[in-house]
Amino acid sequence: MLSSNGAETLATAERELASGSDSIRVGAELRTAGVDSDLIAAVLTQAELRRRAAAKFGPLAELLLFTPAGLEQATRAPIAALHAARFAEAGCRSVADLGCGIGAESLALASAGIRPHAVELDPFTARIAEHNLAAVGSEAPVTVGDAERMPLPAEVDGVFLDPARRTAGHRDTRRVASPDDYSPSLGFAFAHGDRLPTGVKLGPGLDRELIPDGAEAQWVSSDGQLVEMGLWFGAVARPGLGRAALVHRSGRGSSPDEAHELTAPADTPDADERPLGEFLYEPDGAVIRARLIGSLAERLDAGMVSGRIAYLTGDRAVATPFATGFRVLEELPVKEKELRRALADRGIGRLEIKKRGADVDPAALRKRLKLRGAEGATLFLTRAGGRHVALLAERL
Template sequence: MDSAELARLLTPEGLRLLDSLPPYTAGGGSDQVASLRRAGHPAELVAAVLTQARLREKARAKFGEFAERMLFTPAGLEQATRLRVAALHAGRFRDAGAQRVADLGCGLGSDALAVAALGIGVLAVERDEVTAAVATYNLAAFPDAEVVLGSAEQQPLDGVDAVYLDPARRTTGTGQTSRLTRPDDYTPSIDFAFGLAERLPTGVKLGPGFDRSLIPTGAEAQWVSVEGQLVEMGLWFGSLARDGIRRSALVLSRDGAAELSAPADSPDAEVRSLGDYLHEPDGAVIRARLIGELAERAGAGMLSEGIAYLTSDAPLASPFATSFRILERLPASEPALKRALRERGVGTLEIKKRGTDVDPAALRKRLGLRGNRTATLVLTRVAGAHEALLVERVTQ
């Protein structure tokens, strides 16, 4: 979206037309274009509202029904915090007693929106003109939310008692962008963010794969997964960090929220012999290095040193892991495995792997599966040796 497209959209005609559209459906775009053009709407406006309708539909995964009253850019939506997660961020500022929060690099304003909804004043700063205009629209319902076009590094913080930053981790632009892999290239920079944290309560949202060696000693690091998808790592400083917690895995699902936390990385559990069950920890638990903490609670051991699978003699009913019942130990060599699966009539195969250099899609093709049975295969190491385990999910 460029400034001209946004200007067309932010007119009474544009907004009325956008809100009048039925829910966006893939494949129906050409029919909608023709219908809107026959109704006399300019081609440029039709393109703008249909693009926005498509983004709103995509945004439902992050914003639910609120997406229908928001505006988006493709790049902004890619990095925007899910509203459910943003609400948890906002709760930290409320619990810390913050009165006015600076959201430096606010993007579309999702985190600022969640903070403002709690009655906390917000100074939202965004350097991209189009994105700042979209954030202004999204925050218009909150009189104590101010959007400023400018640089996070140069923004005065008078009257601000806490800061939130979601550094841009993609190349500049509002359309298709590419991911930045070096923290030094983020905007604002990591050094700037950590410098602010030395003088103000600060929250910093980063990708879940952020280099752990760069995490400051005094920060609380929390990895968050939503419906099994690892979505972010948050660093919290000062009064926004909780006493005694430096590592946390927050798991959000349809059933609610569950958290596993510790004062530091937990050491891995001891390797034990293969039990009747295999457990796959949630990605947030793995990234937070709390597998040992989970193993201790579950009475489980490591399947093999350095492999993020646990095993026990009993199923594990936990939001922090998926349990599988081990049905058989199959031959690990590909020709023997192929024969074994054919003998069992397996035609549809889910392949999970850890600790082995296998491309599941390529292997599945080479296996030439035939049959009407569906199965799950785990390729991994057990006590250091390569194994193929035929398993089934344990439903909780």
């Protein structure tokens, strides 16, 4: 794939796939043309990876190469750009990208005018990263080696780490069970934060007890999917901010991307419970993980539907990027037989089921409800006022 022959074969395959041919036909045509079977397999795999990568990298994906594991862990390009902007605003000119994978963060750093110093343990993945940097005109090399054993060059004035949270390899990897098995280790990553502007990308479900004192913790969602938690140290951490929830939305058509952020010095207490109002709000996953539901409730003039359940309720419809709003239409019976009859009476054939505080499998319940009809709605199965409730609602 890294040879001129591989690149030409990939381009040929992608043209044929774009014209409507399926992978079986393209593979057969390449075999007839005398292309080696291993290269055919690599080309078709790469074409599929590029197709999937468009969701993370946009048009840039057409220039890059990927591995299955590398694409899975790679940061989305707009989020990586926000990471790079922190280093640029802190005045960093050369940032070590330790455990660079396929190079997503290094690409963003280079685009921000910062020279990346990329290090990758796996030689094959390092070659992919080097190719990707060259594809955007960067001459920054990628060093093969163990980041924990290599001294940083003197010119490096910032560090970014995305510790591998999966077993080694290019495909069919699995998530490691413990943060102790991350590579580089958390201890190594956090130690850099004591002396240099440092960012550490981690999974959004990281045990909060592991968050170091003094670090800014930022949870990020992109297009409704909770994607990461970043820890920021030194000059790339913002003074007075301990918790942040960043909500990113990709632009549509000519519309630009949007990024909205809710911040606080620390976790905020949940709002008080209140009686069910006309409107129900489902906070974004980043807000929930950052424990900023109380701050959001203040903005919405809302309260908790029930203690320790992440739904808010209020009497006003308030537009917010930090939650999805619903109008509560009515309360339906909780018992399944009566609920099925109520939905049938209302002609509801399309039902989005959301649940918190209720022991139910939404997919299995939807089958048992035997929905028929032309109407659509959302059903909330939760607790309110100390009891289980079924709330029929419509999105705002």
